[in-house]
Amino acid sequence: MASCSATSAPSLCSLLKLNCRVSSARQNFLLPPLSVSRKPILSPPSLSFAFKKIPGIAPRRFSESEAPEVEAEPVPESEPAQIVESSIEVPKREEVFAVVVIGSRQYIVFPGRFIHTQRLKGATADDKIILNKVLLVGTKTSTYIGKPVVPNAAVHAVIEEQGLNKKVTVFKYKKKKKYRRNIGHRQPNTRIRITGITGYQDSPAVTLDSL
Amino acid sequence: MNKAKVFKLAKGFRGRAKNCIRIARERVEKALQYSYRDRRNKKRDMRSLWIQRINAGTRIHSVNYGNFMHGLMKENIQLNRKVLSELSMHEPLSFKALVDISRNAFPGNKNVVHAPRKVSIPVDV
Numbered sequence: 443m444a445s446c447s448a449t450s451a452p453s454l455c456s457l458l459k460l461n462c463r464v465s466s467a468r469q470n471f472l473l474p475p476l477s478v479s480r481k482p483i484l485s486p487p488s489l490s491f492a493f494k495k496i497p498g499i500a501p502r503r504f505s506e507s508e509a510p511e512v513e514a515e516p517v518p519e520s521e522p523a524q525i526v527e528s529s530i531e532v533p534k535r536e537e538v539f540a541v542v543v544i545g546s547r548q549y550i551v552f553p554g555r556f557i558h559t560q561r562l563k564g565a566t567a568d569d570k571i572i573l574n575k576v577l578l579v580g581t582k583t584s585t586y587i588g589k590p591v592v593p594n595a596a597v598h599a600v601i602e603e604q605g606l607n608k609k610v611t612v613f614k615y616k617k618k619k620k621y622r623r624n625i626g627h628r629q630p631n632t633r634i635r636i637t638g639i640t641g642y643q644d645s646p647a648v649t650l651d652s653l
Numbered sequence: 654m655n656k657a658k659v660f661k662l663a664k665g666f667r668g669r670a671k672n673c674i675r676i677a678r679e680r681v682e683k684a685l686q687y688s689y690r691d692r693r694n695k696k697r698d699m700r701s702l703w704i705q706r707i708n709a710g711t712r713i714h715s716v717n718y719g720n721f722m723h724g725l726m727k728e729n730i731q732l733n734r735k736v737l738s739e740l741s742m743h744e745p746l747s748f749k750a751l752v753d754i755s756r757n758a759f760p761g762n763k764n765v766v767h768a769p770r771k772v773s774i775p776v777d778v
Contacts, residue, residue, distance in 0.1 A: 541732060548733050550739055577732055578740075578747070585747045587747075587750060587751065587754065588730070648753075
């Protein structure tokens with residue numbers, strides 16, 4: 443389902459390094475962040491920044507794309523029996539990210555990964571979706587900041603599955619009043635795989651050199 | 654709920670609360686009440702954490718959190734605190750661009766205090 447399109451000024455994003463190895467997350471909600479460390483997304487090509495690269499414990503928010511699409515290091519072939527090429531071919535994904543609003547929640551999305559959102563009514567599996575409320579787009583060299591929305595930017599996604607969250611036990615109890623209720627609850631959700639981010643190129647941007 | 658379910662929920666409890674049904678049942682009920690309350694508290698705690706992180710990120714650029722958010726509101730930038738804290742951690746350049754936009758929109762007061770620089774003191778052995 444397409445949300446209403448809105449115009450926004452493009453913004454400048456820092457670089458996005460997609461080397462994060464991420465375990466699949468149930469919800470795109472920031473779990474206790476102290477236990478999660480992630481490499482900085484973008485590394486500026488010309489500037490040197492002081493931030494340290496933390497050996498990646500993958501952030502739990504973002505999900506991993508299919509195994510062959512993850513950037514793999516070249517595997518040196520030492521066995522003489524195999525005649526394959528020395529490096530595994532990995533399709534290059536454009537290094538860009540966007541902040542998108544779905545169901546009045548904001549998510550940071552990358553192409554090729556999936557997110558869990560609130561249940562989208564009337565959607566079925568393998569539906570193509572265009573999300574128009576894009577608040578910020580970031581590439582390796584520039585950021586497009588929306589006021590409030592980046593004009594003409596669109597995030598393309600495919601609905602993968604309409605499922606339910608993990609069961610939560612809602613237990614209500616009042617002492618000395620003989621009141622207790624034990625209720626289970628599973629919130630419906632939708633898993634969406636992001637396929638691409640387009641339409642931000644013409645918007646005003648903040649580029650690396652101007653910072 | 655029956656005893657098996659109670660014991661399953663009582664894993665990791667201290668002392669007899671994980672073994673003896675009378676004590677375990679009380680402790681499990683208390684745990685479920687706490688989880689009901691804390692599902693609401695978690696939202697408050699996370700927001701507080703995001704604000705602390707944004708504050709730390711903006712003070713590197715000599716802007717404090719209040720002025721930063723005021724500038725963003727003036728510019729009608731509707732990024733929420735969750736996303737802002739993520740950007741401040743992992744996208745320093747994007748975040749600096751946002752701080753610059755906010756500073757242009759609302760210069761604010763000049764009394765921003767930076768965190769004291771840690772100076773290493775040589776130890777005489």
